Structures are given as structure tokens and as C-alpha cells.
Amino acid sequence: MIKNKHNTISLVLVLVFGFVLFFIGTDGFSAYTAETARVKQLIDDKPKFPDVTLEDSNGRKYSISEFEDKYVFITFLYTSCTTVCPELEYNMKQVYDKVPNKFLGKDIVFLSISFDPERDDPATLNKYKDFFKSDGETWRMARVPNQEELDQLLKAFGVIVIPDEYGNFAHNSAFYLVDPKGSLVNVMDYKEINATAKTVVNLLENGTEE
Incomplete structure (x- = not known):
């Protein structure tokens, strides 16, 4: 009886300790x-x-100051990608289409940034943008030619890019929103198109994400 009671107390303590660790972790x-x-x-x-x-x-x-006083909606990709990147850009297009025209270019711009600058030169990006009907102005596709600068950007935004021996990359994907002062203010699931569009439009119309 006493032994069972001690076992019960021990189990409770272990569970409580585990709960606390999980909460903190x-x-x-x-x-x-x-x-x-x-x-x-x-x-x-x-x-x-x-x-x-x-x-x-x-x-x-140009630098990010090109879009001063505007929100910048960003994705990171490489055009040779045949897996997640096409879906990422297709979903970006759907968010873009849900933003009222009055805000596009004036209050917000869309920007797809390649992390494969060697292959994704302007001519390649120009062809790629046509697949998604990017106009090259309110939705631009660009690269960061300088590798050190590119690494700095990827690190700042927590973008993980791991090259393999076949010229491909393992990478994480998301929608990134930069505010008019140049600070990252939101990172959104690229599969949540409607929720993302609602967040962006509310921000543009009301100044809040709700």
C-alpha cells in the first residue's frame, strides 16, 4: 500500500516536471x-x-530603400527548383490577386528574391516571372549578386539554404512581410493563402493585422 502510494507520488512528480520542461522548451x-x-x-x-x-x-x-514607405511582401526561391518554389510563387500570385489594386505599387510591392544568383540572372528571372504573370513592377523578381550580401540577408531572415551536388537546394519556405521602415514584421505559412491575404489587406486598410 505504502509502496504503491510512493510510486503514485513519484509518477506525479515526473509528470509535473516533464510538463514544466515542455512548457519552457x-x-x-x-x-x-x-x-x-x-x-x-x-x-x-x-x-x-x-x-x-x-x-x-x-x-x-537598387537597395531596399527603393521601396521606402511601402510594405514589401517577400519570398525566397531559385528558378531551377521543381518542387516547392513553383507552389510558393503560385500561392504568392494568389495573395497578390487578393490585394486591391489601389494598394499595389503605392502601399505594397511584392518581391521574389533568388538565392541562386549565378544561374538566376536578369534574363532568367524575366522569363520566370512570366510564368506567374508578374508585371515586373508591383511584383518584382530579383537576385542579390554579391554572395556575402546574400548570405547576410538569408541569415537575417532565417532562410536556410543547403546546396547539394546536383545544383539543387534544400530550403525552408514562407511569406515574409517587411514594413515601410524596412523591418521584418511577419512570417506567414505560404500554404495559408486566404489567411495571409486577410492579414495583408487588413494591415493596408486599417493599419492592423486583425
Whole structure:
């Protein structure tokens, strides 16, 4: 009887201790995976978009200040990708189509950034953008030609890019939203098209995400 009682108490203590560890380790149950925790940390930190030079599909070169006072809706991709990137850009197109025209180019621009600058030159990006009906203005596709600058940007935004021996990349994917001051303010699931569009439109119309 006493032994059973001790076993019960021990079990309860183990469960409570495990519960506390899980609560702490998942940041109050909000971060169940490494990716979720990474995204939460990015949103909390609000990193600045680094001072890098972008080169778009028209061969124009500029920094993020090109979009000063505008929101910038961003994806990271490489055009040779045959798996997640086409879906990522297709979903971006659907979000783009849900944003009222009055905001496009004036209050927000869409920007797809290649992390494969050697192959994704302006001519390649120009062909790729046509697949998704990007106009090259309110939705631009660009690369960061300087590898050091590109690495700095990927690191700042928590984009993981791992090359393989066949010229492909393993990478994470998301929608990234930069505010008019150049700070990352949201990272959204690229598969949640309607929820993302609602967040963006509410922000543009009301100044809030709700």
C-alpha cells in the first residue's frame, strides 16, 4: 500500500516536471517545432532588411530603400527548383490577386528574391516571372549578386539554404512581410493563402493585422 502510494507520488512528480520542461522548451506551448520557434523569434526580433544590392529582372540595381514607405511582401526561391518554389510563387500570385489594386505599387510591392544568383540572372528571372504573370513592377523578381550580401540577408531572415551536388537546394519556405521602415514584421505559412491575404489587406486598410 505504502509502496504503491510512493510510486503514485513519484509518477506525479515526473509528470509535473516533464510538463514544466515542455512548457519552457516550447515557449509556453507556442513553439512545438524548431521551425515554429525560429519564426516566432524572427517576429519578436523584427530584423532590419540588410543593406544589400538587388538586381531585378529588368537589370535595375537598387537597395531596399527603393521601396521606402511601402510594405514589401517577400519570398525566397531559385528558378531551377521543381518542387516547392513553383507552389510558393503560385500561392504568392494568389495573395497578390487578393490585394486591391489601389494598394499595389503605392502601399505594397511584392518581391521574389533568388538565392541562386549565378544561374538566376536578369534574363532568367524575366522569363520566370512570366510564368506567374508578374508585371515586373508591383511584383518584382530579383537576385542579390554579391554572395556575402546574400548570405547576410538569408541569415537575417532565417532562410536556410543547403546546396547539394546536383545544383539543387534544400530550403525552408514562407511569406515574409517587411514594413515601410524596412523591418521584418511577419512570417506567414505560404500554404495559408486566404489567411495571409486577410492579414495583408487588413494591415493596408486599417493599419492592423486583425
